Amino acid sequence: MPIARAGTVLAQSAGGAGMASTLIGGALCDWVGRHDPRRNLYLIAAICAAGTPVGVAAVMVGSTTLSLLLLPLFLLLGGSYTPVTAMLISSLAATRNPGTVMATMSLLVSAIGGGLGPFLVGVISHHVGGADPLGYALASILVSYVGAVACFLLAARTIRADLVRAATYTGTHTSSASFNPRRASAQPDAEATF
16 A cells, blocks of 8 residues: 555544544443442553553554554554543542643643654664664553553552542532542442442
8 A cells, every 4th residue: 555545544544533532432431430430440441451452563563454454443442541531630620720730631641642752752763773663662652551551550549539538628529420429438449349
């Protein structure tokens, strides 16, 4: 497939996958976390764990056609965490500064994802060398999803208490669908299952 055609196909499929992942991630967030916010974190940890091998395969496979099939799947999985993290972060933010919190999150995502990410890929690609340095560099960056999985699982251990503390601090209920901080504080974390 000519590179111009591959770029066009990838742009269209990546855009569609990005939009779908945001909508699907938001719907899953509402459905999965309606009774226990920890389930949202388990969900995005599972999505990131599933997306890692798909992303690595997409950048390492030798076939352009197969890569163009795998990349949108990776983007569909990889983008699903955004609405979940945005919802949890806004739930934890004080009522007087949610705009600042969300702006800071957007700034960090843009600075790291759009600035540091490409720079690191270039540095790693330069130092790796060989037949496919860009593929190895991209794959090494994608492996960082394993760290994200660990962070989401660690956050799941305290999210209920954190939401209770945030609701107490702000004097409001959290924006997590039907999560009740009073009921959650009365129930030990061991009772809820995934």
